[in-house]
Amino acid sequence: MDINLITEILSRKILKENILINEPMKKYTTFRVGGPADIIVKPSAIEEIQYIVVACKENNVPYYIIGNGSNLLVDDLGFRGVIIQVYKNLSDVVIEGTTVRAQAGALLSKIATKAADESLTGFEFAHGIPGTLGGAVTMNAGAYGGEIKDVIVSAKVMNQDGKVYELSKESLELGYRKSIIEKEGLIVLEVTLDLAKGKKEEILATIKDFNGRRRDKQPLDKPSAGSTFKRPVPKEGEMQLYAGKLIEDSGLRGFRIGGAAVSDKHCGFVVNEGGATFEELTKLIKHVQDTVQSKFGVYLETEVKVIKN
């Protein structure tokens, strides 16, 4: 892989200020962890994403898509290849009636605020989730009884050959914190949502209530990637278990390895207490998984995505 060559190829189409070399990934993740990426590119048009994807493919260069990096844990060695950040340069939001059309880089808080301004209900759940719409569709993000699956109509996506097409809600295969996007290595470009007419004061009050609950329960003052583990899937006839409760009942509240810790405010969150390394965080996550498995016979699958090559 020739980084100078791929940089030169990208700069033929993309503004120099949107191509960053040897850039620390910790600046791009809410965990504040991660070494340098060879290249981070911030496209500002679908054609640019297409150009990057095709250039990487033709030159055998690995690439990875990120949004706001709020669900990522990146290796201290960084990433060899190209990180494509779909974020502020692709973040337009247009509302017509009850239909919201937004580019994948739009933050959920921005879309929820615009929807509230137009008295549209159905997206209040997403206001406090610190990700982009592209990341949220990929993860089928959800909170307080709502999820992307409830409001999405379709998404415009790109495959690994640079082909652009529309996927309906059904073909997105949205499940608990998963979708077809990661499975097939697709890129979310634009999304259509369908909301409902509501009362602005009620919508704003719901957002305020949800955000208050987050502040009360979650360690929002410390770098993290949100809930580190998924809710375990209950076997037939069993009740729903919760990762945070299982971790707490395993005696791991506040458990620490170096700068990595199980939050003492919410045991489902692994936090960076300051200077945590990738190794400390992955060791801690493994320790939590092993302890819960041996105490309760339940395997806690991670919700956080690990970037390591």
Ligand SMILES: Cc1cc2nc3c(=O)[nH]c(=O)nc-3n(C[C@H](O)[C@H](O)[C@H](O)COP(=O)(O)OP(=O)(O)OC[C@H]3O[C@@H](n4cnc5c(N)ncnc54)[C@H](O)[C@@H]3O)c2cc1C
């Ligand atoms: C404090 C805190 C609270 C949180 N609360 C919640 C919550 O209540 N509910 C919840 O579901 N999540 C929550 N999260 C996790 C996270 O915010 C969501 O998963 C969010 O949807 C991730 O969006 P992102 O843009 O940050 O994606 P990233 O973290 O950048 O990426 C996440 C995944 O999506 C992929 N991806 C990102 N953009 C695209 C794109 N355009 N096309 C294709 N793939 C893409 C990445 O490759 C990666 O696999 C929380 C995180 C934090 C830090």
